[in-house]
Amino acid sequence: MENFCEITFCQQIGSNKRHNQDALFNGEAVFQYKLKTAEKCLENRPHFIVGVADGISNNNRPEKASKLAMQLLSKMESLSRQTxxxxxxxxxxxxxxxxxxSATTFVAAEIDQITRKAKILSVGDSRAYLIDTQGNWQQITQDHSILSELLADFLDKKEDDFATIYGGVSSCLVADYSEFQDKIFYQETEIQQGESLLLCSDGLTDGLSAEVREKIWKQYDNDKSRLTVCRKLIAKQGFYDDLSVIICAF
Known part of the structure; x- marks a missing residue:
């Protein structure tokens, strides 16, 4: 294993929030900070797991579900649909x-640095992206949201054509004694040298358009600067959601 993966991550609480309802696992520790400025570390283990969970705000104490989901993830050795x-x-x-x-979204990646393969698992609208060497973003996960289902039914429509009421998730983890019966996204993908895998809550993707994100990636040459710029641009907005992002760069 010649090259090690660089992990960069950050967190920021949303406007008018008492608790950060997101939680993040960077492969070493679980974070649920009001502010975690961008930090970079080198991951030298051949096999590791990272993840992000976004507590669903109209449910009972959502920060409890997101944090526990990441704490449970931190104890896992592998990912599958059964997870x-x-x-x-x-x-x-x-x-x-x-x-x-108490309910939360969930997105996680199990990464093998030797084979450069990643298993991606998600429920809800927290996302995984593959970012190429040119800074172009490709969404890997499929959103489990009312909006994404409407867009699938109306192929001639765009997100802006629907009211924000349709933004709710259609699949999530819920502490309600029931068995999980919603949709699961699971996929294995290869990551090439120079590419990055990014996991995030919707605080990033709702706060900054795809065009702005790609512009930032092409303008700055390191992930720490990129995340700092993203976080600060979002914080300048009048209303913004909790933000959690983790990047694994190869």
Whole structure:
């Protein structure tokens, strides 16, 4: 293994929020900070897991579900579709009695640095992207949201054609004693030298358009600067959501 993966991550609480409802696992520790400025570290393990969870704000104490999801992820050795069913069971067992209905999205990647392959697993609208050497973003995951389902039914429409009421997630992890029955995204993908895998909550993608994000990636030459610029641009807006981003650069 000649080259090690560089991991860069940051977090920022949304406007008018008491708790950051996002949680992030950078392969070493779970973060749920009001502000975590961009930090870079070298990952020399041949195999590791990272993830992001976004607590769903109209549910009971969503920060509990997102943090527990990442704490559970931090103890895992591998990812599969079964992971989601196990997470749902664990969330119910640990949270449902005191925080019934606490819910979260989930996106995670299991990365093998030797084969350069990643397993991507998600529910909800937290996303995984592959970013090429030119700074172009390609979304890997499929959003489980009411809006994405409407767009699939109306191919001639764009996101802007629908009211924001349709932005809610259609699949998530919920501490409610039920078995998981919603949609799961799972895919294996290869990552080439010079490419990056980015996981994020929708605080990034709702806060900055695809055009702005790609412009930042092409203007700045390192991930720490890129995340700092993204975070500060979002913080200048009148209303903004919690933000969690992790980049694995190869």
């Amino acid at each position: 989601i069913y196990d997470l749902q069971s664990s969330l119910s067992a640990e949270l449902a009695e005191d925080y019934f209905g």
